[in-house]
Amino acid sequence: MAQQICAICGREVDDAARFCPACGGELQAAGQICGKCHQSNPDRALFCMNCGDDLTVQETAAVDAESVDAGAIHHLANTAAVSLPPIMEIPAPAAPSAGAPAAVKRTLAVIGVVVLLLTAGGGVYRYYTQQMTQRFLSASSLLAGQMAGAEQKLADYFERPIDTQFIAALQQDWPGQIQELQIAVDEWKTVKCPKQYLLQQQLLDRRAEAQLAAMGQIPDILAHPLAAETDGVLESLRQNMNEARDLSNNIQLPGLQMPNSDKATAVADSLSAYCSEQREIYKAKLARLEAMKAYFKQMDSILQKNNEAKTGLGAMLDKIRSGGYGWPDYFEMIDGAKSTRVNLRTQVNRLVTPAGTEEYTAELSRLLSLSVDYCDIMKAGANAESKGDYSTANKKYIEAPPLNDQIQSQYAAFNSK
Incomplete structure (x- = not known):
């Protein structure tokens, strides 16, 4: 005899009964059977009254299973009616399931996000590189201008004759000129250099150091024109100025105008001529002193004889x-x-x-x-x-x-x- 389940107390009751003899509740047909706990539930129930499992999902799965079973039976029937070929062909890949398009979409979405991030990252990197390059070129151009200004001031100094006033003015002003250029070089060195300009950065650094070294040697030469060591300082000065000139010709940076060191070379010639002149004057003084010594020695002898x-x-x-x-x-x-x-x-x-x-x-x-x-x-x-x-x-x-x-x-x- 068919049975029905009381939806209230869960007791099995004869199919003919309309009310549960135990609790008096109104009875319904057996309804849905939970696939998880096998408990009977009303037809309109969405969840199992015993374990709470989703009955709608179970129903969908059951329908799919029945479809598969029906397809399998139909396939077996067709297979029985048609004989197999002697050589089995490799079956074609199975068609994607219903969930495959969603997975593909998710994959494509992930790929799109990655591409977008890479593109954005590349754009940021290019922007950063462009900004770094622009800052370096701008700082290098500023430094080149300051080096050119220092060379021009030096050339202006040496357009005048080298005398006591000239030396006093240069020794007073020149330390400030050297310090000003040194500060500019130090600030330029703090600017990051792009990889493609590292060699040019090294050349510009050497160019600045050579000019600073030459500028520092000038007051020393003027202060000691007679010293034998000054010859070595003069030679070093020429080497520094020649190096600065050669480096200026080799530095190739966009928009950079390096100073012309020909005027600085003329300064070295002026200093050399000044030292030679001072040495000739000193030599003449020594000769005059020796002559004076000989003269007064003879005069002393004459005076002594006259007194005697x-x-x-x-x-x-x-x-x-x-x-x-x-x-x-x-x-x-x-x-x-x-x-x-x-x-x-x-x-x-x-x-x-x-x-x-x-x-x-x-x-x-x-x-x-x-x-x-x-x-x-x-x-x-x-x-x-x-x-x-x-x-x-x-x-x-x-x-x-x-x-x-x-x-x-x-x-x-x-x-x-």
Whole structure:
């Protein structure tokens, strides 16, 4: 006998009964059987009243299974009616199931997202690279302009003659110029360089360092033009400037205008000429100093001989008059004194006089000439006195003392110079 299940208490009741004898609930047909717990459920139930499983899904699965079973039976029937060929053909791939298009769509969606991300990433990378390249080229162009400005200032300096004022101005301003360019180089080095310009970056770096080195050597050369070590500094300066010129010709960056180093090379020539000139001047000073030493050595000898040749002609006259000496002795003394002054004057007049000593030499020659004149006056007076011409002798003796006083005064002033 068919049975029905009470939807309230779950008790099996005869099919003819309309109400459950246990709980009094109204009865319905057996309805749906849960495929999971095998419990009967009303026809309108969506979920199993016992285990809660989805009955609609179970129903769909059951329908599919019945379709498969029916297809299988139909296939077996056809197979039985048709004989198999001797060689079995490889069956074609099964048609995709109903869920396959959704999976394909999901795969395509994932691929699309990946492609989109890659495209976006590539765009970001290209933008970043372009920005980095632009910053590097802009910074490099700025640095090149500052290097050109420093070279122009250097060339402007050396358009003037190198003198004391020039050196003082350069030594005051130049450290600031070097520091300004060094700061620019340091800032440029902080800018990231694209890979394709790494070689050009190295060349530009060397170019800047060569210019900084040359700029630092210039004040040192001007401060020590006579030192032997300056020759090495000059040679190093030329090498740095030549390197800067060659690197300027080799640097190839878009939009970059490197400075022309020909003016800087001219600066090296000016410095070399200045050092040569200063050395010639110093050499001349040394030669003049040596000449002055030789000159004054000879002058000292002449003055010493003149001092040693001094004689008291007036006192000698008193001794002659008292009978201590005769006139021949006196005349011999006067002639000796005169001969000494004449000889010394000749030596003075033959001296090689360094520049600036001409007046000094002429003054001594004049004083020696006055001494010779004094000897002549004293001899003339003595000669007149020895012959009894006292009037003439007295005139000469009156003329001689003032001249002697003049000679002694001027000679003392000469020795004090």
